[in-house]
Amino acid sequence: MIRHIAQRYKDGNLIIQILVGIVLGGILGFIAHSGNSFAVNLTDLAAILGSLFVGALKAVAPVLVFVLVSASIVLKEFGRANGMKNVIILYLIGTFLASLAAVCVSFIFPTALVLQNTSVAMSAAPSNIAVVLKDLVYKIVDNPLNAIATGNYIGILAWAIATGLALRHCSNKTKKVFKDISEAITRIVKFVIRLAPFGIFGLVSISVAQTGFAALGGYAKLLFVLVGTMLFVAFVINAIIAFIVTRKNPYPLIMTCIKESAITAFFTRSSAANIPVNMNLCKKLELNEDLYSISIPLGATINMAGAAVTIAVLSLSAVYTLGIEVGFWNALLLSIIAAIGACGASGVAGGSLMLIPLACSLFGISNDIAMQVVAIGFIIGVIQDSVETALNSSTDVLFTAIVSNNTKEV
Template structure:
């Protein structure tokens, strides 16, 4: 193959429709997993490399972009962070309340069996909030290495405000660095079709879906609640803010952010994808450079649903009487706790024992519920991350478009 032909193929790939390419990668991945599971497991390495690259570039992207945006921010120019934060909080609370309603309408029980879960769950809401505060003052180098986004945002905002008093040359260097990191992110994101091909082949070949059949009712409640949030309550919130048809924006966010988040199963890894989408939507950079990484940490509607539904399933299994008011209290705790869940695969599951403690459920039983959550993780955690991550862009876009209407 000549170099000209190769460069032409690369150029066509880079300029092609990424969503169509992802769909083709999905189909090819499923076919390979069915035809040759052994080859599919080997192909999973490509997916791991893709996720690793996303996770590697995301902390640097957040730190540089936020710092450069604040340093170069014009004093007369308004940002739209406040309405985005309100949407994050309201959306998460509505999601948790919806999970309570779905759990009462479609009660679920679990077959609890002893299972080992290596991670340690937090013991109370105070511990969750305490962790958040300490993450804010983490060593900036350590925050960059460990992908502590709360710490990165804190230091980036502080340094950004300090550098606003710097020379124009310094500000230009920062902006050039931000542009360079954004360019690298664009290259990594364009590898999504190949990466998702590897992820889906590995998932289907290794896990399959036989283990999920026994939990089909629970899965339907979980995913049904998440679909209700994505297609009903989120569009209502966007309509209230923008006074325009929300569904074109909703479907664009689900298509271009939700699909990659579904397979990476990490809100943190999907930050570069969301940043790239915000840029294509021509949103205010000063807003999305902060709201997107912040959303990956505190906008956890999907996590609130998971915590609430699985906890109430444990309550039903143990025949613990619970009234609707107590369940709503659980939804508030779930919403607060969800803000402290990590932006990695399965992060919300470790907060289930915290919610279970409200009903005096022993920790060993609560950890069995967590184990059930990991069994469901193939679909539950994927759908949860897709909802969380696509909502980050949706709410940011809604706030920016509301400001444009004024």
């Protein structure tokens, strides 16, 4: 009986399950907020589920960042197809510009979050860019084991990149070990994410019980900023990039990518799962097969404009909540780190959220606070992750198409 229920839960739609968790958590929290003693006690028990979920995220995130980034560098084969170099450059430029746009929008529409135990984080916040850079250097040279144990994401990223580059030309057997470890960690992350409905139920119930529906209102504003920024990237930034490369009206191609790639990706919530759709679209557009057969699978892992937006916006929401001052150089540094982190984001639903502590660590925000932000990301992820995937996947085809068409003309 229990095994049957567990299997049905495992096979169920995660989006629907998270929605159920949000609704039930909101109802329980509202009743507790009105003063019902039984509901208050039940909310305290539900809060344990939220704490366990955040704890699981905090435990797996450091290892995930190290393994995914290092394995990504070791395993990626960039190929020698004509125009491939230009596609990769567009992927990286597009991801960085998306991150920069997210930072700018966050300054225009600052969003406060409901976070717990923020007094220590506020007192530990860096005062200026010099302090940030000094801390950055010290974190980079941290012992790798200590970096993973303490959640020093800058150190983890530095060691992951160094390890990946050092093993770039290792034997195929070693590469297989990296691939197996990466897949194993991804399975663990998938398991934790499958528990998200229970954790979100606890987090929403305790938030609503303590603040009423004000917390959910804050989530709505945050979602508006995230989705609005992603749409800006899709229809403005990508259009400018396409026009600069092709000197043609980019919107017919953009709309084709939206209709035939983004919509499917919105519902699958997986860039990897959308690869066959993108391949068929590239064939329909009569693009260079030698190019898109490499660029589309590669784009599913490193072209992550949507992930960069998510990382930057949520991190700056935490910064704004804690009252930390962010200058120009701090913002530029955040844009770079968010873009780098996005390129190493996990391919599973909600994978970009696991990179938020990396960006938060730039501002001295503790792992405990950062993981609360990650949990909020899962609450709004029902829509955020779908739009993020739609942007990522459709941009893969867009950049491949403009490079392929330019190569043909030459």
